[in-house]
Amino acid sequence: MKKANDIFGIKYAICQAPMLGVATPEMVAAVSNTGCIGTLPLGGLPTSLNEQLILKTKSLTNKPFIVNLFLNPVVDINKEEIDNMQDELTNLGKQIGYTHQRIETFEQDGYTQNLELVKRLGLKYLAFTFGCFNDQEIEELHHHNIYLIGTATTVEEAVFLDNKGIDAILLQGIEAGGHRGSFLKDSLEDNLPLEDLFDRVFPLVNKPIFVAGGLYSGQIGKKYLDKGAAMICYGSLYIGSDESAAMDYQKELLNQGKPVETKLTKSFSGKFARGILNEYINYIDNSNNSIPYFPIQNILTQKLRSFAKQKKIHNFNSLWCGTNAHYARKESSFNITNKLIKEVYDL
Known part of the structure; x- marks a missing residue:
């Protein structure tokens, strides 16, 4: 099974998670510039703004990065x-x-216009949450050589994405901060801690598995790579970073180093x-x-x-923020990521 290094052409299998309202082009580019990969959140934002965010990120790095879309259905x-x-x-x-x-x-804006933007700007790595593309969309996106990463919060969702032909599955443990990526059930039923979720999903699917939720150090992430994960994703660790758009109050609260x-x-x-x-x-x-x-x-x-x-x-x-957000580091995203690299790869 492919590792992230081969999938994205990156040096290290470490990813910065798509935190809407926190992640910025500066953060995404800083992470990608270390040889890892950043994720730019586009979900819920106007297409015109998303185009600016994508172009800004491209101006700051010539390395690959992922974009993330919301696929939530229109509700009554x-x-x-x-x-x-x-x-x-x-x-x-x-x-x-x-x-x-x-x-x-x-x-209730759908995702169609943002999807067209992704294709028009030639982006190659597309993550999504709150749902799944239909068969026709999957075929068309693959025709454009776009690599698809679906979010799963349960074993059932992971198997669903695998059967749909999604290229990689991001497992979101119950520890994760921000929104749950759930789409088959509007409940927390069957939502598991990341370790349990990974152990149950890994034997059942044929696609690369990325993991997120509660990861706060390189040593913790390395355990998942050793068990067969293709990539490890960190979110809350970056909330306190220089490039983070989080409120100063939240940064200072997490910087105290005490659990919240x-x-x-x-x-x-x-x-x-x-x-x-x-x-x-x-x-x-x-x-x-x-x-x-x-x-x-x-x-x-x-x-x-x-x-x-x-x-x-x-x-x-x-x-x-996630359950281990008090490990957030108050420094540049570039330095945070380089420290993770050293911890994961014993450099």
């Missing part, structure tokens, strides 16, 4: 559910001086995501109202989150 509108949530957000906003403006229409309490919650976006437990999460999760599914809840809370970020009211913002 439940007006009663949405109205109830908007009432909750109105009441909650009063606590911090935020006035919730009720939203009546919900634009995280929780998997739908409260901000309508899809399970792991982040630092705070007042907002407790309020919404403990309310009696159902939470509209992604991306509806994400749209409903967008302005509240922006307000909280602007006013530095951190108890009302999403601070995505």
Whole structure:
């Protein structure tokens, strides 16, 4: 089975994970410039902005990098559910001086335009999450020599992607920060710690397996390479980096080196995501109202989150990170990656 070195033409089988809102072109390029590979998150962003981000990354490195898309389906509108949530957000906003403006229409952009952008710009490595391409799309993308990397949170999802002919499977352990890549079930059922997930999936699939979730050192990652993983992916480790777009508050909190309490919650976006437990999460999760599914809840809370970020009211913002995020390193992404290389390859 191929290793990442052969797949991407890179020197080291180490990847920086696609953290929307954290990863920047500068971070992605810095990682790729070490001989590893960075991932640029495009999911949920306008195509025009994504083109700028891709071109910026290309201007900073001539090395390969991966781009990541969201394949979430368009969901039905439940007006009663949405109205109830908007009432909750109105009441909650009063606590911090935020006035919730009720939203009546919900634009749910598909991934088609971003997919066309990937093809037009000649990108060769495409990761995706929250779903899977259909057979026709897979055939067409392969016709364009685009290497496809699908995200799986369960054994069932990994086998599904393998049967679909996806080129590589990224296993996301329950420890991972940010959104779960789940797409067959909207639950945490069958979501396993990374080690258990890898051990169960590895004998069942024929494709290269990449692993992510809770990795915080080269030594931990090396164990997966030794067991047969094709690549090891690090996310939260980069939250505190110089190139990270994370809020300074989160960087400083993680830089203290003490574990932080995280929780998997739908409260901000309508899809399970792991982040630092705070007042907002407790309020919404403990309310009696159902939470509209992604991306509806994400749209409903967008302005509240922006307000909280602007006013530095951190108890009302999403601070995505994994269970081992307190190992985040406060230095350049280039140095963080070089230290990982030394740890993984005993250099």
